[in-house]
Ligand SMILES: *[C@@H]1O[C@H](CO)[C@@H](O)[C@H](O)[C@H]1NC(C)=O
C-alpha cells in the first residue's frame with residue numbers, strides 16, 4: 228500500500244512538470260484580476276507550470292471564472308499585450324511541447340463575450356503531439372495561421388476577440404490552451 232501510494236505521488240510529480248504551451252506570439256498571462264475572479268490557487272497553478280493542463284488549475288467556482296476560456300486568464304490583466312493583425316496576414320506561432328500527448332489541436336478566433344468560435348477554425352490538426360512518433364512533425368512547434376479577410380467590424384475592439392490555441396491529449400484526458408489577444412487593423 229505504502230509503496231503504491233509512493234509511486235502514485237512520484238508519477239503525479241513527474242507528469243505535472245511540463246506539457247506544452249505557445250511561446251510566440253505573446254499569450255495571455257495570469258494577473259491580479261484573474262486572482263480576484265478565479266482565486267489565488269488558480270494563478271499559483273499557472274505560475275508553477277505555465278505548460279500544465281487546464282485540469283490542474285483549480286477554479287474558484289465563481290460564475291465569471293471559466294478555466295476553459297484562456298486558462299481563466301483575464302483580458303484586464305493583458306491590456307498592454309494586444310497584437311494588431313491585418314486581414315490576410317500570416318501569423319507565425321511557436322510552441323514548446325516538452326511532454327507530448329496525442330490528440331486534436333486547433334487555433335481559432337474566439338468571441339470572448341460568448342466563448343464561441345468566430346468563423347471557421349484557422350488551423351486544425353486531427354492528430355497533434357503524438358508521443359508515439361520518433362520525432363514530432365516540425366509543424367507541431369512552428370505553424371502559422373492566415374487571418375480572415377471577412378471579419379467586417381468584428382475584432383476591432385481590444386478584448387472582444389482572442390486567438391486560442393487549443394490542444395486535447397486524448398489518452399491523457401488533458402486540455403491545453405493559450406490565448407493571443409489581438410485586434411484587426413482596419
Ligand atoms: C509557458 O510555460 C513556461 C514554463 O512554465 C512559462 O514560463 C511561460 O510563461 C508559459 N508561457 C505562456 C504563454 O503561458
Ligand SMILES: *[C@@H]1O[C@H](CO)[C@@H](O)[C@H](O)[C@H]1NC(C)=O
Pocket residue numbers: 331332333335344347348393395
Ligand atoms: C478544437 O478541438 C477540440 C478538441 O477536438 C474541439 O472540442 C473543438 O470543438 C475544436 N474547435 C474548433 C473550433 O474546431
Ligand SMILES: *[C@@H]1O[C@H](CO)[C@@H](O)[C@H](O)[C@H]1NC(C)=O
Pocket residue numbers: 350351352364365366367
Ligand atoms: C503537419 O505535418 C505533417 C507531417 O508533414 C502533415 O502530415 C500534416 O498534414 C501537417 N498538419 C498541418 C495542420 O499542417
